[in-house]
Amino acid sequence: MHDIRLIRENPEAFDAALVRRGGEPESATLVALDEARRTLTTRQQEAQARRNDLSKQVGQAKAAKDEKRAQELMAEVANLKDELEALTLSQGAADEALKVALSAIPNLPAADVPDGVDEEENQLVHTVGTQPSFAFEPKEHDSFGPALGLDFETGALLSGARFTLVRGHAAKLARALGQFMLDTLTIEHGYEEVNPPLLVRDEAVYGTGQLPKFAEDLFRTTDGRWLIPTAEVSLTNIVREQILAADALPLRFTALTPCFRSEAGAAGRDTRGYIRQHQFDKVEMVSIVTPETSEAEHERMTACAEDVLTRLGLAFRRMKLCAGDMGFSAARTYDLEVWLPGQGRYREISSCSTCTDFQARRMNARYRAEGGKPAFVHTLNGSGLAVGRTLVAVLENYQQEDGSVAVPEVLQPYLRGLNRLEPA
The missing domain is CATH 3.30.930.10 (Bira Bifunctional Protein; Domain 2)
Structure with missing residues (x-):
């Protein structure tokens, strides 16, 4: 398994090493999968932070006896719960897609390994x-x-x-x-x-x-x-x-x-x-x-x-x-x-x-x-x-x-x- 961070940092070297092994360049596909995964992670973190903030506001509204505001905030929290569940499922699928793609790629040859096909x-x-x-x-x-x-x-x-x-x-x-x-x-x-x-x-x-x-x-x-x-x-x-x-x-x-x-x-x-x-x-x-x-x-x-x-x-x-x-x-x-x-x-x-x-x-x-x-x-x-x-x-x-x-x-x-x- 390869470190996706290293692939992101030096995709050209990664692809060149795969070509030496007789494979095709894979960095663009892998980086795209990783970007999709990271985007979902960011959205999930933002939604969780928003939910935490709203939950705090619910408590404040109830303390102020503003029941109408509290109900509005609780409805928004419920909607965010559904969104978070959907994001969690999407995140798991994105993680698995990247893992599957990475697991199909062979190790990279050491620098002193000679070029050749057979x-x-x-x-x-x-x-x-x-x-x-x-x-x-x-x-x-x-x-x-x-x-x-x-x-x-x-x-x-x-x-x-x-x-x-x-x-x-x-x-x-x-x-x-x-x-x-x-x-x-x-x-x-x-x-x-x-x-x-x-x-x-x-x-x-x-x-x-x-x-x-x-x-x-x-x-x-x-x-x-x-x-x-x-x-x-x-x-x-x-x-x-x-x-x-x-x-x-x-x-x-x-x-x-x-x-x-x-x-x-x-x-x-x-x-x-x-x-x-x-x-x-x-x-x-x-x-x-x-x-x-x-x-x-x-x-x-x-x-x-x-x-x-x-x-x-x-x-x-x-x-x-x-x-x-x-x-x-x-x-x-x-x-x-x-x-x-x-x-x-x-x-x-x-x-x-x-x-x-x-x-x-x-x-x-x-x-x-x-x-x-x-x-x-x-x-x-x-x-x-x-x-x-x-x-x-x-x-x-x-x-x-x-x-x-x-x-x-x-x-x-x-x-x-x-x-x-x-x-x-």
Whole structure:
């Protein structure tokens, strides 16, 4: 959500930032809605002041035993009551119209975000690690994964397309990955582990920016709750409707949860394999910080996700997304892309975003700043990592010619020392 005051003060800069994101100028519409709302507020205040003054005059007329004048004044007060009720209704409608208009507009890109319309114009920040070399032609995970427990056929039989039954070695490896990620983030990087609800109300999904614009990307239950598309929703909303003490920040949360996405905009993409699913596990990171520390926190969070990849021995690169490729709530996003030798290319495995105060305004999440005045917090979120995609990366990078997969050393304690997964 944007601050309408800042839009009024600098509409040209606001529109220029929206155009960078591929949108249309919106300031004129927003300012007009705000002017209508403010005009109603002024009329309401004037009518209330007039009513108060007339009520005082009624008392004075009665004290002077001027009953005729008192009755005339009381009739005018009654008329003003009706006018005030009508103004209150109009005021509520005007407030809602402005809120609806503002809620449909994405966050503005940070100054250092590169221009561009899609992933082709994202900016390489750095590359880490060495791509593995093979004495054989490396395969994609969907060709040898079934022998290790990626059961695509049964998953589709049970639930339809983009569902996979994970069993045997693959299930154990996925569990090990999730536990390793949580341990790394909590023990090494100071995140607080959370086991959050998977079903949330409208207000929570609105707070992080999925509603109202992206309802079709979500799954909804018959009683009106939403299945979380990412634990970002639950974790970020921990601080909704709160005023936090400044010395309580930063707050850093992490959770390993199932995530549910309809993939409405992904028709025809990654229809094979385990890359894009309706249900998947992900370890999420969320930070709640002061505005002064959010830039450093974005770098820290991204480095935490990179540390997980480095410990797993996976080659990856960091990309800074261009303005047209960022998510709705993000002001800046780093994507981490892992090398998949079977596909012969890098694929996204984590997105780490700073949302500035955009989500905080939607959630009314504040902290008591210097001088005791409440101010909006800044929120950040990132994957640390997507478990399914990391499972794919481990399978493809550690595959052996006989169809087995070597287990990365850091995962072996979670598998009771097992160092190789053999095909069934």
